[in-house]
Amino acid sequence: MSDNTKPIKNVVIRFAGDSGDGMQLMGDRFTATTAMVGNDLGTFPDYPAEIRAPAGSLAGVSAFQIQFSSQDIFTPGDRVDVLVVMNPAALKMHIQDLRPGGTLIANKSNFQKKNLKLAGYETDPLTDDSLNDFMVLDVEITELVTKALEDMKLPLKTVERTKNMFALGLTFWMYGRPMEPTIKWLNMKFKKRPELVEANVRALKAGNHFGDISEVFSSSYTVAPAPLAKGTYRNITGNYALGLGLLTASEKSGLPLFFGGYPITPASEILNQLSLYRNFGIRTFQAEDEIASIGASIGAAFAGSLAVTASSGPGIALKSEAMGLAVITELPLVIINIQRAGPSTGLPTKTEQADLFQALFGRNSESPIPVISAISPSDCYYTAYEACRVALKYMTPIIVLSDAYLASGSEPWLLPNLSDLEKIEVKFTESNGETFKPYLRDEMTLARPWAIPGTPGLEHRIGGLEKEDGSGNVSYDPENHQKMIELREAKVAGITREIDPTELYGEPIGDLLILGWGSTYGSIRTAVKRLQDEGKSVSHAHVRWVNPLPADLGEIVLKYQKILVPELNRGQFLKLIRAEYLVDAKGMNVVRGKPIRSYRIEEVANEMLESGR
Amino acid sequence: MSQERGQKLARQDFISNQDVRWCPGCGDYSILAQTQKSLPDLGIPRENFVFISGIGCSSRFPYYMNTYGFHTIHGRAPTLASGVKLARPDLSVWVVTGDGDSLSIGGNHFIHVLRRNIDLNIVLFNNRIYGLTKGQYSPTSELGKVTKSTPFGSLDTPFNPPAVALGAQATFVARSIDRYPSHLQKMLGRAHGHKGASFLEVYQNCLIFNDGAFRLLTEKETKGDHVLELENGKPMIFGKEKNKGIRLNGFKPEVVTLDGDYSTDDLLIHNETDKNIADVLTNFTYDSEFPTPIGVLFVAKMSTYEDRLDEQIKTAKEQLGEGNLEALIRGADTWEVE
Numbered sequence: 001m002s003d004n005t006k007p008i009k010n011v012v013i014r015f016a017g018d019s020g021d022g023m024q025l026m027g028d029r030f031t032a033t034t035a036m037v038g039n040d041l042g043t044f045p046d047y048p049a050e051i052r053a054p055a056g057s058l059a060g061v062s063a064f065q066i067q068f069s070s071q072d073i074f075t076p077g078d079r080v081d082v083l084v085v086m087n088p089a090a091l092k093m094h095i096q097d098l099r100p101g102g103t104l105i106a107n108k109s110n111f112q113k114k115n116l117k118l119a120g121y122e123t124d125p126l127t128d129d130s131l132n133d134f135m136v137l138d139v140e141i142t143e144l145v146t147k148a149l150e151d152m153k154l155p156l157k158t159v160e161r162t163k164n165m166f167a168l169g170l171t172f173w174m175y176g177r178p179m180e181p182t183i184k185w186l187n188m189k190f191k192k193r194p195e196l197v198e199a200n201v202r203a204l205k206a207g208n209h210f211g212d213i214s215e216v217f218s219s220s221y222t223v224a225p226a227p228l229a230k231g232t233y234r235n236i237t238g239n240y241a242l243g244l245g246l247l248t249a250s251e252k253s254g255l256p257l258f259f260g261g262y263p264i265t266p267a268s269e270i271l272n273q274l275s276l277y278r279n280f281g282i283r284t285f286q287a288e289d290e291i292a293s294i295g296a297s298i299g300a301a302f303a304g305s306l307a308v309t310a311s312s313g314p315g316i317a318l319k320s321e322a323m324g325l326a327v328i329t330e331l332p333l334v335i336i337n338i339q340r341a342g343p344s345t346g347l348p349t350k351t352e353q354a355d356l357f358q359a360l361f362g363r364n365s366e367s368p369i370p371v372i373s374a375i376s377p378s379d380c381y382y383t384a385y386e387a388c389r390v391a392l393k394y395m396t397p398i399i400v401l402s403d404a405y406l407a408s409g410s411e412p413w414l415l416p417n418l419s420d421l422e423k424i425e426v427k428f429t430e431s432n433g434e435t436f437k438p439y440l441r442d443e444m445t446l447a448r449p450w451a452i453p454g455t456p457g458l459e460h461r462i463g464g465l466e467k468e469d470g471s472g473n474v475s476y477d478p479e480n481h482q483k484m485i486e487l488r489e490a491k492v493a494g495i496t497r498e499i500d501p502t503e504l505y506g507e508p509i510g511d512l513l514i515l516g517w518g519s520t521y522g523s524i525r526t527a528v529k530r531l532q533d534e535g536k537s538v539s540h541a542h543v544r545w546v547n548p549l550p551a552d553l554g555e556i557v558l559k560y561q562k563i564l565v566p567e568l569n570r571g572q573f574l575k576l577i578r579a580e581y582l583v584d585a586k587g588m589n590v591v592r593g594k595p596i597r598s599y600r601i602e603e604v605a606n607e608m609l610e611s612g613r
Numbered sequence: 614m615s616q617e618r619g620q621k622l623a624r625q626d627f628i629s630n631q632d633v634r635w636c637p638g639c640g641d642y643s644i645l646a647q648t649q650k651s652l653p654d655l656g657i658p659r660e661n662f663v664f665i666s667g668i669g670c671s672s673r674f675p676y677y678m679n680t681y682g683f684h685t686i687h688g689r690a691p692t693l694a695s696g697v698k699l700a701r702p703d704l705s706v707w708v709v710t711g712d713g714d715s716l717s718i719g720g721n722h723f724i725h726v727l728r729r730n731i732d733l734n735i736v737l738f739n740n741r742i743y744g745l746t747k748g749q750y751s752p753t754s755e756l757g758k759v760t761k762s763t764p765f766g767s768l769d770t771p772f773n774p775p776a777v778a779l780g781a782q783a784t785f786v787a788r789s790i791d792r793y794p795s796h797l798q799k800m801l802g803r804a805h806g807h808k809g810a811s812f813l814e815v816y817q818n819c820l821i822f823n824d825g826a827f828r829l830l831t832e833k834e835t836k837g838d839h840v841l842e843l844e845n846g847k848p849m850i851f852g853k854e855k856n857k858g859i860r861l862n863g864f865k866p867e868v869v870t871l872d873g874d875y876s877t878d879d880l881l882i883h884n885e886t887d888k889n890i891a892d893v894l895t896n897f898t899y900d901s902e903f904p905t906p907i908g909v910l911f912v913a914k915m916s917t918y919e920d921r922l923d924e925q926i927k928t929a930k931e932q933l934g935e936g937n938l939e940a941l942i943r944g945a946d947t948w949e950v951e
């Protein structure tokens with residue numbers, strides 16, 4: 001390492017290249033190492049929808065972003081400090097996010113005519129002065145790794161594949177990260193192919209060494225460990241956390257977990273993950289379609305399992321009829337929607353929060369379902385757990401909203417203490433000798449009893465036809481229908497008693513409240529922190545429960561001159577807030593398939609603060 | 614009413630307190646009665662029966678059975694039944710469905726549930742019409758059928774349910790008729806006895822919208838010549854006078870008269886486990902040259918989906934040990950913040 005090192009607080013790096021260039025792997029290794037040196041971090045992979053678009057094409061660019069810091073951070077960052085590009089297409093797709101003065105590292109070897117043309121460049125941007133705003137470091141990575149591996153006599157393809165390790169080694173040098181964890185990891189990954197271990201380790205070291213000897217960098221940087229709360233941490237993505245949350249709920253409730261799924265991006269990972277856990281006794285079922293996957297889950301719920309189904313927007317649309325059945329039969333069922341950009345197939349790998357109205361209203365008739373949203377990758381764990389707990393306690397289907405950003409984004413996670421989680425108590429009904437009434441309700445929660453097949457004396461029938469209050473018999477009586485609709489609504493509304501008081505970040509009274517839900521948490525918090533540091537009267541409130549809304553929210557919104565609601569849709573939560581509380585909230589509605597950028601929130605907030613009432 | 618444990622159940626125990634609301638004279642009544650009569654003999658406690666239906670006239674069935682029941686969504690009964698059975702393999706799970714329910718809107722679930730061989734008993738009431746919506750043609754209505762939605766005749770070739778089932782690799786395929794009570798009871802028993810997905814088609818008369826669809830098979834004068842009652846290991850004889858039979862001429866089946874030229878020795882012997890025979894028999898359905906076969910067309914032994922699942926869980930536990938949640942949550946890469 002250079003002895004000329006400068007401490008800095010915060011860095012955002014983005015790696016971009018062809019989908020075959022191993023950018024995700026590189027990102028994962030950088031993340032693991034960064035976690036170990038104790039920085040707070042946030043990551044966000046950005047994949048193309050195509051599995052393998054032609055090499056060098058714009059459609060085939062895959063990227064991974066990480067922000068790491070010596071302070072508490074909440075997002076993968078929005079303005080990139082260091083951009084690593086493996087080819088012209090990656091440069092074209094990502095250069096607009098590099099901040100002026102930022103560092104660009106480009107694999108010069110790949111900037112030949114053919115690749116330039118594929119990316120739509122007439123002239124070589126590395127030489128035509130178009131990148132003068134940045135600090136450009138063009139490195140002949142391909143040549144350098146070829147040289148480093150010369151004596152190994154490996155096939156060209158294998159040599160080419162180590163380019164990412166070179167780039168990784170170089171970025172490790174820039175930020176003084178150790179190489180040992182990666183070397184250890186390579187030894188494990190290629191246990192049976194020692195020549196690949198050797199090749200990759202050599203490339204990694206060559207990259208690192210290049211930093212040392214090249215005169216281009218006047219200094220490297222150090223980012224000190226962040227003052228995180230004491231304890232044991234791991235890095236975790238949102239989807240993985242969801243899976244663990246479901247598993248935890250199964251263990252804590254003593255109920256077997258049944259998961260009905262159907263492959264769809266970006267929800268499939270949950271199906272894949274849970275399918276690994278056969279030794280936990282988990283029953284995953286890949287059904288013939290989305291409808292069958294929720295149908296089987298409802299069947300499993302009827303039979304006494306903790307039943308879960310997951311999908312993404314278009315798949316959720318297919319499930320909506322069955323969701324109505326779960327509503328009228330009042331069975332506990334967790335429905336997870338990993339939202340992606342739409343409509344229709346839309347941008348299947350990109351993020352959006354535009355299924356909020358679908359979750360709230362996307363069924364025929366009055367069909368209330370509680371909706372809870374996760375606010376960060378690690379929060380997905382608690383959200384899944386909470387959803388299971390509430391579904392079981394209230395005998396109701398429940399929707400969990402996550403999105404593509406949370407699903408694959410990651411952050412450090414302080415491991416939970418399982419005994420601190422709120423208890424999940426489940427009691428199946430048993431016969432008391434009297435005629436069983438499947439729709440008699442608990443006085444407080446209005447939940448109906450859970451009487452599962454196989455229990456003597458409780459034989460009963462449920463179904464999609466309207467139920468008579470109490471007996472559960474089919475009823476066409478108008479008064480009864482009114483009553484049942486109101487009862488189902490009241491049951492869901494009563495879930496407010498499960499919601500903690502809304503946490504306010506900032507003063508309880510002020511000029512501006514920024515109100516969000518779901519995955520915009522990190523961006524909003526980052527923006528509000530900076531605004532507060534500038535002395536502005538701005539507070540942040542964030543809801544996880546969208547239905548029902550927290551009981552105290554109506555009071556809170558009245559305490560601010562102005563309200564801003566940033567979200568990744570055209571103003572769905574905004575309309576809800578305006579309708580619910582009759583306040584003149586303003587929206588900030590971004591639908592670019594990417595997380596909202598915190599500096600944009602700052603800009604909009606400043607405009608609102610500056611303009612008079 | 615709770616039953617005394619250990620006491621043998623009777624038909625009465627399976628009758629729920631709900632009024633039956635099918636049209637008087639509907640074939641569904643018979644199927645309900647034969648089911649209620651058959652269940653006591655199966656030796657299963659009442660609370661372990663679950664009846665699951667979709668939407669349609671037949672799908673009201675669970676409401677009339679004093680067992681656990683679930684009246685679900687149009688076409689989706691097999692999916693819910695699969696979930697119940699996978700969660701609780703010890704239960705006896707029945708799917709009650711109709712021709713529109715299972716072959717039109719639910720076609721996808723129908724083929725996949727059979728393919729998976731989940732141990733369910735699927736009873737399809739085939740009346741070749743949409744009854745509940747008041748008389749539109751169904752996927753089993755014959756070509757050219759004049760109905761409310763096809764005033765000039767239907768344009769599509771019908772499905773033949775046992776052929777669909779065989780194509781979907783069903784391991785048990787049988788057929789019966791609402792007006793054949795003892796045969797129907799026997800088939801319900803056989804369906805139950807088969808471990809795996811059992812498919813039983815029951816021809817059912819809808820006297821309001823498709824009356825007499827199966828008249829030839831149920832009227833005294835005609836049924837002899839039009840119904841072939843299959844018995845395993847027995848030659849295929851039918852006819853009012855028991856003087857006709859099915860013979861294979863090469864691969865081609867033909868109807869022969871036992872009049873000297875042919876004797877029972879020339880006839881095809883039914884073998885329930887022979888899929889080629891099952892194929893030959895199912896093709897008789899819309900062919901007026903041949904009698905309609907009833908009975909068990911095909912049966913095959915195969916492990917069930919739920920057994921395979923249990924096996925996987927067992928093996929995983931043996932090889933990896935009982936799942937340890939805390940260890941899983943920790944994962945491989947953790948670090949400490951002091």
Ligand code: SF4
Nearest residue numbers: 636639670744819820
């Ligand atoms: S409409 Fe037909 S099938 Fe339906 S109940 Fe009446 S007779 Fe039976």
